[in-house]
Amino acid sequence: MKLHTIHILVENRAGVLSRISGLFSRRGFNIESLAVGTCEEAGMSRMTIVVLGDDAQIEQVKKQLNKLIDVIKVSDITDQSTVARELALIKVAAEPGDTRAGVMQIANIFRAKIIDVGAKTVILEVTGDSEKIDALETLLRQYGIKEFVRTGKIALLRGQKGIKSMK
Amino acid sequence: MKTGAKLLVESLQREGVETIFGYPGGAVLPIYDELYDAPIRHILVRHEQAAAHAADGYARASGRVGVCLATSGPGACNLVTGIATAYMDSVPLVAITGQVPTFMLGNDAFQESDITGITMPITKHNYLVKRAADLGQVVKDAFYIAGTGRPGPVLVDIPKDVMTTQLEAEPPIGRAKLRGYQPTYEGHALQIEKAVSLIGEAERPLLYVGGGVIASGASEDVRRLAELMLIPVATTLMGLGTVPCDHPLNLGMIGMHGTEAANYAVTECDLLIAVGVRFDDRVTGKIDAFAPNARIIHIDIDPAEIGKNKPVDIPIVGDAGKVLQSIIRRLIKKEGRETWLARVRHWKEEQTVRDGDDGLSPAYIIREMSDLLGDHGIVVSEVGQNQMWAAQHYCFRRPRTWISSGGLGTMGYGFPAAIGAHFARPDETVVDVAGDGSFQMNIQELGTVVQYKVPVKVVVLNNMYLGMVRQWQELFYDRRYSYTELPAVDFVGIARAYGVDGIRVEEREEVRPALEAAFTTDGPFVLDFRIEREANVFPMVPAGAAINEMIGRRQA
Numbered sequence: 001m002k003l004h005t006i007h008i009l010v011e012n013r014a015g016v017l018s019r020i021s022g023l024f025s026r027r028g029f030n031i032e033s034l035a036v037g038t039c040e041e042a043g044m045s046r047m048t049i050v051v052l053g054d055d056a057q058i059e060q061v062k063k064q065l066n067k068l069i070d071v072i073k074v075s076d077i078t079d080q081s082t083v084a085r086e087l088a089l090i091k092v093a094a095e096p097g098d099t100r101a102g103v104m105q106i107a108n109i110f111r112a113k114i115i116d117v118g119a120k121t122v123i124l125e126v127t128g129d130s131e132k133i134d135a136l137e138t139l140l141r142q143y144g145i146k147e148f149v150r151t152g153k154i155a156l157l158r159g160q161k162g163i164k165s166m167k
Numbered sequence: 168m169k170t171g172a173k174l175l176v177e178s179l180q181r182e183g184v185e186t187i188f189g190y191p192g193g194a195v196l197p198i199y200d201e202l203y204d205a206p207i208r209h210i211l212v213r214h215e216q217a218a219a220h221a222a223d224g225y226a227r228a229s230g231r232v233g234v235c236l237a238t239s240g241p242g243a244c245n246l247v248t249g250i251a252t253a254y255m256d257s258v259p260l261v262a263i264t265g266q267v268p269t270f271m272l273g274n275d276a277f278q279e280s281d282i283t284g285i286t287m288p289i290t291k292h293n294y295l296v297k298r299a300a301d302l303g304q305v306v307k308d309a310f311y312i313a314g315t316g317r318p319g320p321v322l323v324d325i326p327k328d329v330m331t332t333q334l335e336a337e338p339p340i341g342r343a344k345l346r347g348y349q350p351t352y353e354g355h356a357l358q359i360e361k362a363v364s365l366i367g368e369a370e371r372p373l374l375y376v377g378g379g380v381i382a383s384g385a386s387e388d389v390r391r392l393a394e395l396m397l398i399p400v401a402t403t404l405m406g407l408g409t410v411p412c413d414h415p416l417n418l419g420m421i422g423m424h425g426t427e428a429a430n431y432a433v434t435e436c437d438l439l440i441a442v443g444v445r446f447d448d449r450v451t452g453k454i455d456a457f458a459p460n461a462r463i464i465h466i467d468i469d470p471a472e473i474g475k476n477k478p479v480d481i482p483i484v485g486d487a488g489k490v491l492q493s494i495i496r497r498l499i500k501k502e503g504r505e506t507w508l509a510r511v512r513h514w515k516e517e518q519t520v521r522d523g524d525d526g527l528s529p530a531y532i533i534r535e536m537s538d539l540l541g542d543h544g545i546v547v548s549e550v551g552q553n554q555m556w557a558a559q560h561y562c563f564r565r566p567r568t569w570i571s572s573g574g575l576g577t578m579g580y581g582f583p584a585a586i587g588a589h590f591a592r593p594d595e596t597v598v599d600v601a602g603d604g605s606f607q608m609n610i611q612e613l614g615t616v617v618q619y620k621v622p623v624k625v626v627v628l629n630n631m632y633l634g635m636v637r638q639w640q641e642l643f644y645d646r647r648y649s650y651t652e653l654p655a656v657d658f659v660g661i662a663r664a665y666g667v668d669g670i671r672v673e674e675r676e677e678v679r680p681a682l683e684a685a686f687t688t689d690g691p692f693v694l695d696f697r698i699e700r701e702a703n704v705f706p707m708v709p710a711g712a713a714i715n716e717m718i719g720r721r722q723a
Contacts, residue, residue, distance in 0.1 A: 011347060014295070019287060026288050056474070063471035069292040069312060072347045165346060 192238025194265030219249020224584030255574025316350030378405030379443015549605030579608025
């Protein structure tokens with residue numbers, strides 16, 4: 001069992017997200033994260049799904065996704081050379097003084113931006129791979145995380161290679 | 168100027184639709200108004216579930232796409248069981264539903280249900296058409312998706328205001344071209360080469376064939392491969408009729424209620440050639456013990472079926488007929504194979520067992536029916552013991568003459584499906600083999616057969632039980648018959664009340680004359696056979712056991 005990153009090119013139509021999420025739930029596949037948005041190809045969206053499973057399960061995931069009429073292309077890019085990012089917003093308890101200075105120092109090290117400052121809290125914005133965000137979350141926990149929200153992972157193949165609609 | 172409803176009906180005509188099974192209601196009134204004088208025959212059923220099953224039966228008997236029509240809300244929801252039945256058995260179906268007007272969508276309007284949401288997991292694809300201009304292309308694509316690749320049901324949901332929209336100009340309709348849907352028909356050449364050499368080397372090969380062969384029209388190819396290479400053939404429930412029952416290489420049905428010959432052969436074979444099958448649990452029993460000594464070639468048009476339940480050695484994605492033809496072309500006729508064929512023959516001889524006693528045995532009724540109909544019948548079944556007795560004891564010789572709900576196991580399927588089968592093949596005698604439980608699930612369709620003079624014959628194997636459940640209670644629940652006993656019903660009386668003729672049969676000697684009376688009557692007919700109440704379907708592989716661990720023996 002390991003985490004796989006699946007990249008899907010889909011028709012940008014009403015209901016396509018529910019077709020895909022429904023497929024995952026009824027076939028018992030475990031979604032870790034899912035990110036979707038429009039892309040450079042007209043009428044299409046790109047989706048990045050992180051799934052936990054063994055090789056046979058991932059094979060089924062890919063085949064079942066391919067059966068959906070609105071799915072144009074499915075690629076498992078786990079073992080390929082990719083860049084991948086997640087974005088997180090973290091609201092941390094940070095009273096003015098030493099605490100706030102400590103939070104800001106950690107933010108600096110992680111190249112996180114402070115995008116909101118309140119009387120008793122600050123909000124950090126950070127991008128990076130999952131491990132980086134996990135590490136930042138762990139460090140900030142001692143100060144008290146009030147709210148934490150993160151997107152799913154998005155990924156692209158490095159260099160010239162790409163995932164295009166032409167099969 | 169033309170309305171969306173008119174465009175819809177014209178699009179259906181363009182697809183060659185001659186018959187629709189449906190039930191009107193508020194949200195489909197504009198479509199019904201168009202159907203009033205359209206050259207399409209509409210069969211009014213008595214419950215929308217029957218419309219879906221009838222369209223399914225029509226599709227299975229003919230190989231064409233079946234069409235059903237229902238109103239929004241309850242009408243659409245009543246189609247659900249029928250759509251799911253078609254989905255599980257890969258039957259090409261287009262279901263058209265009315266919907267509340269677009270401006271009311273999502274407002275819990277009267278008779279609104281989110282039928283595209285509801286049917287997403289049980290359709291190959293579905294559409295909610297929000298613009299009248301899209302209707303023509305959607306219908307084109309829907310029929311294309313339903314009838315090609317691995318066939319399946321497609322639902323088209325049309326809001327009422329889309330039906331009444333006046334279109335200035337008719338938008339052009341291209342041929343169906345979907346960038347996310349391109350089925351593979353030709354098998355991969357290298358894989359075919361590998362299959363050819365495995366078949367050439369095998370000492371104890373077995374063909375395991377199912378519904379995909381019927382759908383592909385590949386029955387003749389299966390028979391040719393079997394005869395060329397001297398390979399015995401086991402068919403699934405869905406594959407009955409692929410090879411004639413009395414063909415020397417036919418082993419009969421494989422699976423939970425399969426024959427000894429088929430189930431033993433799969434256990435001992437060294438090469439399993441699986442064609443148009445999906446290694447369903449009712450076929451394989453304990454999956455690890457299925458074909459334990461065999462290398463496996465799996466030919467299927469749906470790549471997702473290959474390796475889903477059982478790892479295979481040679482996967483071949485493609486149309487069963489095309490792939491088999493490529494394989495056959497490369498093979499050299501096999502001589503001999505005496506040991507394996509003798510072993511298989513021995514099982515076949517051993518499996519026929521004790522003579523049925525003097526009682527009214529279901530096996531006897533089915534065999535008499537088979538004898539009388541010869542090559543002129545289509546047998547449709549309900550689900551349960553009646554289905555298994557029909558599958559075991561009727562001699563199927565041609566594809567598309569056995570119509571049964573295999574995957575979903577839908578009680579109540581048979582009677583409406585038989586009505587659909589009649590409209591597809593009016594030249595054939597269509598018989599619904601039923602149980603008293605199943606028949607009562609869609610018994611209201613007696614109204615339909617009377618209205619349209621549908622000469623379907625209903626053979627009720629009446630044991631006043633939900634027989635298959637009772638059998639499991641007898642065998643595995645210490646004979647505690649919890650809620651499986653049904654009081655006696657006078658089916659002949661019910662039939663007569665609708666205007667259908669019928670006979671009740673209680674003695675063995677009356678069986679043949681009663682069947683003859685039914686088959687020579689022009690109209691519909693109901694035969695109420697009061698069979699031995701606790702007759703069981705044997706042999707049987709208990710759930711979870713290996714496929715060769717069979718209990719009980721088949722009645723003669």
